[in-house]
Amino acid sequence: MIDKEKKTKAKKPKGPNKLKPKDRMKIPRQDMSAQDPKDRAHNFNEVPFGFTEEQALKEAARCLECPKEPCIKGCPVEIDIPEFIRLIISKDYAASARKIKETNSLPAVCGRVCPQEEQCEAVCITGKKGKPVAIGHLERFVADYERENNLVELPEIAPPTGRKVAIVGSGPAGLTVAGDLIKFGHSVTIFEALHKPGGVLVYGIPEFRLPKSIVQAECDFLADMGVEFQNSTVIGKMDTIDELFEMGYDAVFIGTGAGLPNFMGIPGENLIAIYSANEYLTRSNLMRAFDPDDYDTPIIRGKNIAVLGGGNTAMDAVRTGLRLGADNAYIVYRRSRIEMPARIEEVHHAEEEGIQFHLLCNPIRFIDDGKGWVKGMECLKMELGEPDASGRRRPVPIEGSNFTLDVDLVVVAIGNSSNPLIPQTTPGLDCNKWGNIIADDNSLLTSRKGVYAGGDIVTGGATVILAAGAGKKAARAMHKYLMEEVKK
Amino acid sequence: MIKVIENLQIGPMVWKMLVEVPRLVAKAKAGQFVILRVNDKGERIPMSIAGLDKDKGLLTIIYQVVGKTTALMTTVQPGEEISDCVGPLGLPSHVEKWGTACVVGGGIGIAPVYPIAQAYKEAGNKVITIVGARNKGLLFYEDEHKSVADDYYPCTDDGSYGHHGFVSDVLKKLLDDGEKIGMIMAIGPVPMMKVVANLTKDYNVPTWVSLNPLMIDGTGMCGGCRVSIGGETKFACVDGPDFDGHMVDFDLLTSRLGAYKNQERKAMKKLLEDPKCRLTKAVKEFKYPDEKA
Numbered sequence A: 001m002i003d004k005e006k007k008t009k010a011k012k013p014k015g016p017n018k019l020k021p022k023d024r025m026k027i028p029r030q031d032m033s034a035q036d037p038k039d040r041a042h043n044f045n046e047v048p049f050g051f052t053e054e055q056a057l058k059e060a061a062r063c064l065e066c067p068k069e070p071c072i073k074g075c076p077v078e079i080d081i082p083e084f085i086r087l088i089i090s091k092d093y094a095a096s097a098r099k100i101k102e103t104n105s106l107p108a109v110c111g112r113v114c115p116q117e118e119q120c121e122a123v124c125i126t127g128k129k130g131k132p133v134a135i136g137h138l139e140r141f142v143a144d145y146e147r148e149n150n151l152v153e154l155p156e157i158a159p160p161t162g163r164k165v166a167i168v169g170s171g172p173a174g175l176t177v178a179g180d181l182i183k184f185g186h187s188v189t190i191f192e193a194l195h196k197p198g199g200v201l202v203y204g205i206p207e208f209r210l211p212k213s214i215v216q217a218e219c220d221f222l223a224d225m226g227v228e229f230q231n232s233t234v235i236g237k238m239d240t241i242d243e244l245f246e247m248g249y250d251a252v253f254i255g256t257g258a259g260l261p262n263f264m265g266i267p268g269e270n271l272i273a274i275y276s277a278n279e280y281l282t283r284s285n286l287m288r289a290f291d292p293d294d295y296d297t298p299i300i301r302g303k304n305i306a307v308l309g310g311g312n313t314a315m316d317a318v319r320t321g322l323r324l325g326a327d328n329a330y331i332v333y334r335r336s337r338i339e340m341p342a343r344i345e346e347v348h349h350a351e352e353e354g355i356q357f358h359l360l361c362n363p364i365r366f367i368d369d370g371k372g373w374v375k376g377m378e379c380l381k382m383e384l385g386e387p388d389a390s391g392r393r394r395p396v397p398i399e400g401s402n403f404t405l406d407v408d409l410v411v412v413a414i415g416n417s418s419n420p421l422i423p424q425t426t427p428g429l430d431c432n433k434w435g436n437i438i439a440d441d442n443s444l445l446t447s448r449k450g451v452y453a454g455g456d457i458v459t460g461g462a463t464v465i466l467a468a469g470a471g472k473k474a475a476r477a478m479h480k481y482l483m484e485e486v487k488k
Numbered sequence B: 001m002i003k004v005i006e007n008l009q010i011g012p013m014v015w016k017m018l019v020e021v022p023r024l025v026a027k028a029k030a031g032q033f034v035i036l037r038v039n040d041k042g043e044r045i046p047m048s049i050a051g052l053d054k055d056k057g058l059l060t061i062i063y064q065v066v067g068k069t070t071a072l073m074t075t076v077q078p079g080e081e082i083s084d085c086v087g088p089l090g091l092p093s094h095v096e097k098w099g100t101a102c103v104v105g106g107g108i109g110i111a112p113v114y115p116i117a118q119a120y121k122e123a124g125n126k127v128i129t130i131v132g133a134r135n136k137g138l139l140f141y142e143d144e145h146k147s148v149a150d151d152y153y154p155c156t157d158d159g160s161y162g163h164h165g166f167v168s169d170v171l172k173k174l175l176d177d178g179e180k181i182g183m184i185m186a187i188g189p190v191p192m193m194k195v196v197a198n199l200t201k202d203y204n205v206p207t208w209v210s211l212n213p214l215m216i217d218g219t220g221m222c223g224g225c226r227v228s229i230g231g232e233t234k235f236a237c238v239d240g241p242d243f244d245g246h247m248v249d250f251d252l253l254t255s256r257l258g259a260y261k262n263q264e265r266k267a268m269k270k271l272l273e274d275p276k277c278r279l280t281k282a283v284k285e286f287k288y289p290d291e292k293a
């Protein structure tokens, strides 16, 4: 439906932007101001401040309103980018935010954490000759404007349909499904294992990148619409998926994320002060160990810390370690910089803050201080060989290049596998060989009738916007199922 | 929020708390545990299931004050609420009909072996219960255990009640006397579980222990609860908490339990010195074992 509308939608012949394309191209890309790296390395406040209204207007004016609108296709959920930018130019920021929310319910989050440089901004025409339009920053601006000025309006909610939906997991996938299905008039309950909703948005991504008050506002908004949150409820333990149906739910969405942390499997890995990124970040974010005056969560504060891995999670962990007082904070990654999966912006921020990179380097053993704590890490230097299955050049160890890195805290951030709790307790729910739930690409229907799944539990670790996009698709299919196949 | 129905001191540093969690209780089985938070800024702490009243929807927790969060638990009055209680977590204890089964509970472990003894009994086993503590005042749950056990052996380190000595002495004597035991479940301080497991290895009697590493989420997400079983890393919250005692690396467990000792002590000291805190006199006199002298 939405796709069709887009294709046939008439181009606005005359937008509010009166500048000629040539003049639009002359405006430089606006940068968000940010906390000084020296200060921010010691606090957990958000790093970039966001656009001022003036900056947002200037940036919006750079959009060329390309007839083919390639940016829309660059966004996994196909936000009508040129239109939301036109609404900025008309200074109707709330309408702009509403436009985005037609396809993405979490703009304040995605504007901050989307890898825009690989998605919408990567295909922006302005970027061919200069820098692309800062679509993500603009998205953040309108979402923040709407929220901070209390312009968020509760959408119209259809009359009750009498159908009940259970959503398992409150990450971006689950939250999106909830928001869409409640609007259709269904009754919606979210079951979340932890004591706070938000998934990785609350326990993984640090405060300095995504303030938790923003996630809370999104959840409050859903609650205001009528979504019921049952936190501290582990599905598969408290109730199984089948029991949810027995309890009267007519359909279930599983959005439980990529839960289980991977370890390296090398000697010494269970020494004290070797954390998984999940544990380290959960202690610091969800449990707020960085604020010991107010919260009871202990955390080990290393002086020389190493984070293993090169993704967003690794960057978040190493920058957290720095803020918790490390003198030396290292990224240890077995490939080179270009293969690093982390967002460029995050690597850049990390470098500015003084994070040190040990690239082409792989630990082979952790060294004990004799009292059960880690005191060092034996590593091998690597070189890049032939490309592997992922298309990236395979790192090969250089024989005899062993060296020792003195560290008193290690965070392992080499990815997650899927949590088996639900598949184990749900007969007939098919998974692939990595334990990811198999779901149809379009409807996100699983092998079980009335059971849908999306986000990291289906794709493996991916992105917020892909999880949210899966939620959108699932909500559409679930609505159809509930109205056509569930008789009331 | 979770309603506390009862919170009673039953020993020098031991309390019994009843919380109302009907849905959880309906699902819970012996050997599983819950994770609770007392207040919104508090730690998440794991507690074994020490009793289930399925009719009233009540869960019994027996806890020992060892630090800040357990001290705070004592301040909750019946009728008040704690922030969360999530569960049932972990796998239930393995129960089958072996003929004779034995539970060994040491210290605070006396509590969680009770529902397991009940389950063993219901499966048709003869149940031998051996419980031990430093002195008579620390032994509790006697009526409960006696109501299930075919043979009940209390022990005290100082001889103030029952057998003078350790639970492992009693167990060794039973085995030497030729008692055919199909399964032993031992729960208690790590050194006790280690001693029991080492003993029964020689007699080739299957022995399970319930491990208590530090935990956060209890769902397999953080890996903080990792333990080493036969050289393989397992997550106690989802793969356990029960494991084959003959395979457990107890020294690693002991070591990892000390990870936050200094921070925990600081938090406890601060709490004990806080004039606003509602701690009772008994808790205010709390000392760490190595501070006694």
Ligand SMILES: Cc1cc2nc3c(=O)[nH]c(=O)nc-3n(C[C@H](O)[C@H](O)[C@H](O)COP(=O)(O)OP(=O)(O)OC[C@H]3O[C@@H](n4cnc5c(N)ncnc54)[C@H](O)[C@@H]3O)c2cc1C
Binding pocket: A113, A114, A115, A168, A169, A170, A171, A172, A173, A174, A191, A192, A193, A194, A197, A198, A199, A200, A201, A204, A205, A233, A234, A235, A236, A255, A256, A257, A258, A259, A281, A312, A313, A314, A316, A343, A419, A421, A422, A454, A455, A456, A457, A461, A462, A463, A464, A465, A467
């Ligand atoms: C540290 C870190 C940084 C990241 N940075 C970025 C970034 O900058 N940009 C980006 O786009 N992506 C980033 N990602 C990836 C992104 O966060 C995920 O792809 C996304 O959150 C997946 O969403 P989800 O809804 O599938 O699941 P999740 O966000 O993982 O949420 C799943 C929820 O389900 C709950 N749950 C699990 N099992 C059960 C159960 N049995 N019963 C009840 N509840 C259950 C969990 O507790 C959790 O709250 C990052 C990930 C991490 C870990």
Ligand SMILES: Cc1cc2nc3c(=O)[nH]c(=O)nc-3n(C[C@H](O)[C@H](O)[C@H](O)COP(=O)(O)OP(=O)(O)OC[C@H]3O[C@@H](n4cnc5c(N)ncnc54)[C@H](O)[C@@H]3O)c2cc1C
Binding pocket: B033, B043, B045, B046, B047, B048, B049, B050, B061, B062, B063, B064, B065, B066, B067, B068, B069, B070, B071, B108, B111, B112, B211, B212, B213, B214, B215, B241, B257, B258, B260, B261, B264, B265, B268
């Ligand atoms: C599966 C499981 C079941 C448990 N069941 C019970 C129970 O039924 N009754 C009970 O009293 N306790 C039980 N525990 C232990 C209990 O969780 C801890 O005593 C509690 O977390 C201590 O919190 P605190 O803030 O009061 O003390 P802290 O200040 O956090 O700790 C004080 C000292 O207690 C020890 N400790 C801390 N956490 C644990 C832990 N998880 N396990 C063992 N020792 C710990 C440490 O050595 C620490 O130095 C269980 C633990 C697990 C993992």
Ligand code: SF4
Binding pocket: A074, A075, A076, A077, A078, A079, A081, A104, A110, A111, A114, A115, A116, A119, A120, A121, A135, A136, A139, A465
């Ligand atoms: S959601 Fe992400 S990809 Fe889509 S427009 Fe916004 S920033 Fe770009």
Ligand code: SF4
Binding pocket: A062, A063, A064, A065, A066, A069, A070, A071, A072, A081, A082, A123, A124, A125, A126, A133, A135
């Ligand atoms: S591609 Fe870039 S310039 Fe063109 S419409 Fe999209 S945002 Fe504007």
Ligand code: FES
Binding pocket: B214, B215, B216, B217, B218, B219, B220, B221, B222, B223, B224, B225, B226, B235, B236, B237, B238
């Ligand atoms: S407590 Fe987090 S994985 Fe076990």
